[in-house]
Structures are given as C-alpha cells and as structure tokens.
Amino acid sequence: MQATHTRSLPGVLRGLHAQAWSRIVYPVNGEILNVLVDTREYSMTFGKVETFLINDVHRYSIYVPSFVANGYVVLGKNSVDYLYFLDQYYEEKYNKGVLWNDPDLHIDWNIENPIVSSKDKKNKTMRRLFPKKYDKAK
Secondary structure, three states: OEEEEEEEOOOEEEEEEEEOOOEEEEEOOOEEEEEEEEOOOOOOOOOOEEEEEEOOOOOOOEEEOOOEEEEEEEEOOOOEEEEEEEOOOOOHHHEEEEOOOOOOOOOOOOOOOOEEOHHHHOOEOHHHHOHHHHHOOO
C-alpha cells in the first residue's frame, strides 16, 4: 500500500514504534541492529524481544506484524537507508512508541550514547503502556 524511505546517520537509534499495520522492513546498506518487541496484549509472546544484526554479510528483510514494535540503531561508520513497505497508509494516530531503553526489556543496543530523537525519548515504558499486564505479574 505504501513504501517509505529513511536515511539515518551512524549512532542514530529509531524506535521503538508499534503500529496498527504490518510492514516489511529492509535496510539497503550499512549495519544495524534491528529490534522487535511484541506489544500485542493477548499474544503468548507479549513483551518478548528479538534482535537481528543486519549488515553486508547478513542482509535480509524482516516481516513485522501489526502491533509489534520495531526499532533499529545504526552501527559502524556509514549511514543506512532503510525501507518500509506498509500494508496500510501511515497515520500518526495509530503509532505507539515504547521507550527504547525500557528497563523491563533489557535490550542491548550494542552502542553507548545513541542519538535518539526528542519524540522517541518521550515514549512510555511497557509497564506504563500496559499496567494491567505488569500488575498481574506481582
């Protein structure tokens, strides 16, 4: 339905973004750590994290289901061109953010002091987004 392109400089971290649409993501060049977090409340894998190191040796695309948060950080010294192929048109109101350094997720981004947008710094933790899920764990 829609294709989107972003270019990110070395050290830039984007995410974690969960949307109401499915997408295929493909980093065309450079090296990234791509991170997925399941934010689907009734999923058996809710809160689980998967990471993928993508570079010139391992270059592939990733299918990201709706409501699974996606993020990446640019590693190395080169910029990265990143393509998104969406099954619906982008609408900001359906974009939910998870804090990139959420302490409950224990994500090792393989970088110190990433460059994070002011918008992504304001994302909420999983615990704040889904308090009932975490209250049950007590």
